[in-house]
Amino acid sequence: MADLKERLLPPKPASAVNLRDCSHRPSASGRPPFQGVDLLGLKKRGQGLRSWIRVDTSGNSQIIELDKFTMMRRCDLPARDLRLLDPLFVYPSTILGREKAIVVNLEQIRCIITADEVLLLNSLDSSVLHYVMELQRRLTANAVTDVWQTEGAELNRRRGSRSFDNVFQNTSPDYLPFEFRALEIALEAACSFLDSQAAELEIEAYPLLDELTSKISTLNLERVRRLKSRLVALTRRVQKVRDEIEQLMDDDGDMAEMYLTEKKSRMEASFYGDQSVIGYRSNDGVSFSAPVSPVSSPPDSRRLEKTLSIARSRRESSRSTESITGNIEELEMLLEAYFVVIDSTLNKLTSLKEYIDDTEDFINIQLDNVRNQLIQFELLLTTATFVVAMFGVVAGIFGMNFAIPFFDNESAFKWVLIITGVCGLIIFSSFVWFFKYRRLMPL
Template sequence: MSSDGLGRPGSESSTFGNRAVSVPCFQFERDGSFTRREISKAEIIEYARKKTALPPPRLIKRWLNAYNDQSPNLDMLSEQLDIKGDYKRQRKVLRKYLKTSLQPRDLRQVDPAFPQKPAIWVRHSAIIASLEQVRSIIFHDTMLLFDPDNSVVKRCTQFVQETLYSSGYEEMFLPFEFRALEGFIIFVTTVLEFDFLRVSEEVKKSIGDPRSMLTTTVLEDMRIDKQKLSHFISRACIVHDVITELLEDDEDMANLYLTEKHRSPWVIRDSLDHEEAEMILESYLQIMDDLTTKAKLLDHEIDDTEDLVSIHLDTLRNRLIMMQMLLSVIGLGVALGSLIAGMFGMNLPIPIFESEFSQWWFLGTSVLIIVLLVVVPFFSVTYLRKQSLYSGSIGSPMGNFDGVD
């Protein structure tokens, strides 16, 4: 158990389905040290509410739902929060506080029993981050990493520890929650960068020479690499969208300053005053932009390679068709010669065979057959070329395709 009053270690490890049941997690302190412990949903909610000087959300909700609109409790709370305006504005600001306070349903995001939804939620006294199999809750002085038996979470602890382990001078300019969130995002971007390098090497290896891809094994490997790249693009786009969504919400950006709200709970920060948080998130958003752009360009390169392979296959198919066409034309000439030879070779009495010039008839018939074997294919190919149905020649039946070989 830590000395910050976050709760007592539980003796039973399970899901958050029961308020009394605890789940294991890594708890990080300001100096980067961390311990493994167990914590329940009730302890997390109680700790989040203790870190603010405001009344419990249930009490504020009871005041807002009271029949007496001029509640003295609400007036006093509005004075403490320096909420200027009429009663409607007071109710609007306080309802916004209720909306941004940590609720039990928010803990589903970090519960391993529920499917993970990639997101970074900013609450009044906590930041809930869930990306790349890592689930975390960040307070102004403590960070919890859930599912500690997961190998990905164990790797994340190294990045968070290195980020939190800083001098007092750095801490003076960058509060704990920013360093913890930055360590979390550094791990996510590093994992994506490493995965992109691995996938890109496999893809570039598979799309080397298109002429060597005309095998089932190579084409199947390229299909698998394309699936891996598509999966990576989906992961990178999800992280990119989560950071972009947070950057576009000025109120959430202002609520990131948990340490400031802990020190001055009655001061409401201007929703446009979040330069430090914006600079941190913009730097990692730029990294994600670069990764997604490179991945999409590589995906387009695979598509271009597939188109080139398809063109190469079509070219080979056309060559085979031309070869078949040429053989058919030659077969036509042979068939005509066979027809003439067959007619003269029939066992029938023909006067020309009994004349003294029979040898000349034989020689003439033989010459005619030879001429047909040459002339018929030649004129047939010439006609097909005029009709743009054949682009080869008799001497080169496979055609002439520049740039393919």
């Protein structure tokens, strides 16, 4: 039975045999040896399937499941860019222009924009759903507008009338490419979300600050402290979005990298041009498009051909980027519009912070005034205590056990009280005058 089992089962690898032998062999230090771990059985982190919402140029949406490496190959992105879209990590707002995609991380909107599609992480967040619906609505509206313009131009050409010219000249269709339309909706969603939060903070802040100035209490101070913490966090987020837009506007190369549709069309035109040249040369008698036998051609020639094709594609891409750099007015105007919006939101938050700082200064002045009044009252009370102590000194002197002829007079006690009171008033008035002279209290 044992011989049959050994014949049927596959032989064990040498590494497993050696590992098993080492596991039973005691070590020199007397400790149990390290047990091996099957790393192939462990699931690699970050490589699981994730659900994405895909929206194409026609406005059609679908849910697809892709892993990390498939997404990297599909959009030609490094792993560090996909890490920005991971909901498990908290990254500041970022807009990155790459060779074939735009990586957008603006508040709740985390997506990858290419020349043909938009990929968002599938989420039940209302901002993501609103983004998808708004993108579909605008793409559908633009498609209908393009159809109407085509039909109007055809009828105008047939009839020779100018009535359609006036109709379609009044319309203002969106001539932005697909990637800029998707980017515009993302910027609009982020700016609207931040502006709404700033407006809610203003509505809550001003009545609370007015109440604090009229009544300083521990509860009101705690509410203002929480409000200021929210304000600082929101200001930091708005400032990051503003800085990101400003950084894009200041760099023409980054803006040129974001013209994905034009780069794609140039790459396709160059590709078809190369194909036509190859076909023309093949007609002359030399065929460049025919497959080469791997036996007759060495591997070095194929590697050289691949290297030349990669270099050609990079050269064409760099040429297209240089040509686009001189024509970036569309994207610059788009970014400028939302830069004004986000700058207005930042100005609101800055004004609110200044109002909070003024309120804190006013409260500190009030507290200092109360503290000064308490110090003045303590000073007057100390002076009055010193004057009253004089009566105690006189009573102690006259209470000593020795005979004085002045005690035999019946009105002596009255004169002692009168003289002591007058001296006390004179001393108290002298102290008050000294305080006024030194400006220690406003009297």
